[in-house]
Amino acid sequence: MKLSNLLGTVRQWHWITSALCLVGMLLFSVTGITLNHAADIKATPVVTTLEVELSEGIKQTLSNRESGPLPQAVRQFLINEHNIATPKTDAEWDDYEVYLGMPKPGGDAWLTIELESGLLIYENTDRGVISYLNDLHKGRNTSDAWRWFIDFFSILCIVFSLSGLWLLIRYANQRPSTWPLVVAGAIFPVLILILSAH
Template sequence: MTEYLAPAGRRAKLNKTLVRWHWISAAVSLIGMLLFSITGITLNHASQIGSDTRVHTHELVLPEAVLQPLRAAAQQKSTELPVTARRWLEQRIDIAVRNDQAEWSENELYLSMPRPGGDAWISIDLHSGELLAEHSDRGWLAYFNDLHKGRHTGAAWRWFIDLFAIACLVFCLTGLWLLALQAQRRVSTWPLVALGLVVPALIALLLIH
């Protein structure tokens, strides 16, 4: 038999459910909100903070045993590096070869591997075997700033940002409901909510050129 709840009881149950979702979404998104809030400030003042970029360059000559599979892959226009070449590169230079989108020209292989907080690339002359590689590191601040922007972060981090945004949306909507419950007892509730809308709107309309 279905339990009957009076309107007041249903409202109390709904409020209890919303409060539960409010604190759950707050707990889930707390660390993410701290991260994105701090990096929002560092991004806004990136020119004042600055960063020291460290660049490492490598010049090597590939052995014939590594070059042969690369030449074969070049003829097939394969987007993936041969396993032997990949292992050799990772052993000789301090670059994790995780991006297999190889770009082939007539006598050259170019591999671009951008990442949060830095960049890396490898160029190999398939005729002579000469290799030129470079990787740069702009520091931890640039790393977290790039995480904020989702720059070169891969699919897993993009999924995290989407799920984090949903948790923040739940947090805000349930918070709005709780504000509505308190509005009758706190007359400043809606003026403060309106202030949060009016201030950025006026800045955008009047002060952003």
């Protein structure tokens, strides 16, 4: 491949990956700042609680279970009557109650059901938009699809960075400040780590 053709290909990789990464890089850069200053950003969690007794029919479906996810009847009741969606993940069962944890980005939710009385207690905590975005940054309590997105995004950033490096090499003779800036970008974080360690 001729140098001019290779240069055109690398340029194309660079601008395509930059376009694909633009929103993601802004999101991860902003949430990098908010995560770094999490203690300084005040948030008031909003907690929603529900207490309700289940019908005899639903209680009967619970009495026949010892493991696995919540019965479909309970899940359907929660979505129809209280707009609460529960996952099909396994709940924790014992002789007295069933517990289901439902962690999520930017908050948490859980429910317990007393098997004898049929009393259902549900609590949902929402810690706000910044907490939600911070959890997306970390991939905390997110879906498999989001984790795959983070992996794909990371690969795009690697291609973006390496194609940018190749372009720096190609045009370094025309821009004398190129390598001092690259070296400064590499040394500066290392110096901070070394100096702050002592």
